[in-house]
Amino acid sequence: MGDGPTILHADLDAFYASVEQLLDPALRGRAIAVGGGVVLAASYEARVHGVSGGMSGWRARQLCPDLLFVGGHFSEYQRLADEVMAVLGDFTPLVQRMSIDEAFLDVSGSTHLFGAPQVIGAEIRRRVREEIGLPVSVGAARTKHLAKIASQVAKPDGLVVVDPAHELEFLHPLPVGLVWGIGPVTKQRLADRGIHTIGELAASPSESLEQFLGRALGSKVGALAANIDHRRVQASERAGSVGAQSAFGRALPTPELLREVLGHLADRVAGRLRARQRAGHTVTVRLRFPGMKSVTRSITLPAPLATTLTLTEIAEMLALRALAENADQRQITLLAISVSKLIDQPVLQLEIPIPPDTPVRPGSPAGAARWAVDHSMDAVRRKFGRGSVGYASVALSARGSVPDEFRELAEHEL
DNA sequence: TCTGGGGTCCTAGGACCC
């Protein structure tokens, strides 16, 4: 660690909503939300009414009757966020992008060129505002963890620099929820014990935050909080798993529904794997029941797979197993597939043997034929775009599933 | 009549190995 506040965290404010307001001046100053059934992003004008991301649409309307829902310009989100990242890259090559709208920078080697970290932070904000038109908040501190907290404190549209000599004074009045790794559950547990601020959490001032968290919450959260700083600012790592999910309200888990939804999800997941020459050994299926209770079933295969039809069939087998073991549940609300234990798979491999209880329909292609099917589909997609062929998922589209463009914004590099 | 979708990490028990 350096001794100055040389780690910056840049975080675009209410990103999707800010883009909509940038694209349509009539939306500026108004309470808007991107999304529909669920709020994907809310402008600050909406947030003052209590509207926040992840909230259901009807709840948001209750809180803010004037709330205006706007459709998402998903490709613009990607383009503008990439432009912002390019600005960050002008100040240091050490940029670690954490998501579409957020990144860490290590400017310890840049101060002789651009000035002190607070100068760099101000310049970043000015350029992003003037050249791209978006508000971005920046935090600067000695560590990633502190820089991230600082950027949250800086919001909206601000800059906060944490002097290394006054870190504890900065932290102590802040709510515990700002600590990385403390979410709603832990926050409530702490509140039950009368702990609301980081200062209250840090019983002894001489003790490090991580040590205290480890003692107070079990090693888990302490380890998580410490983890963020044990890794230096560096290029983002490749994803360790690939998944897709679909929520569809309540539905009877009929074989037809399972096949249709899992087929669509497997198509997305396996297609991404093949596009990046990857394959995975472990398949996990998740089902969610009314009431948000969910279960998972997984299997680790002797050979990696990236075949749509095989993934579909294994996912069906796992889903049926989960349903059989939760026979009291009549309906499901979500299905998810994830593939993990990934490997590089530069050349085609033989089809894996199918587990004995996998439902194989008569007439479905086997072995090399499955590869042929996938690769002809992949070829058509490369030529004519993703939507040109594939599962015509009536169930998914009819149930108002999120558009693929939005899904892609959240995908990690494989 | 609970809230989307893409991810990471930690824990804990059991199997299995040496």
Add this chain to the structure above:
DNA sequence: TCTGGGGTCCTAGGACCC
């Protein structure tokens, strides 16, 4: 009147982050 100790993998669940 039973059996140590360490390590790894698999599976299921859960919290969290963006």
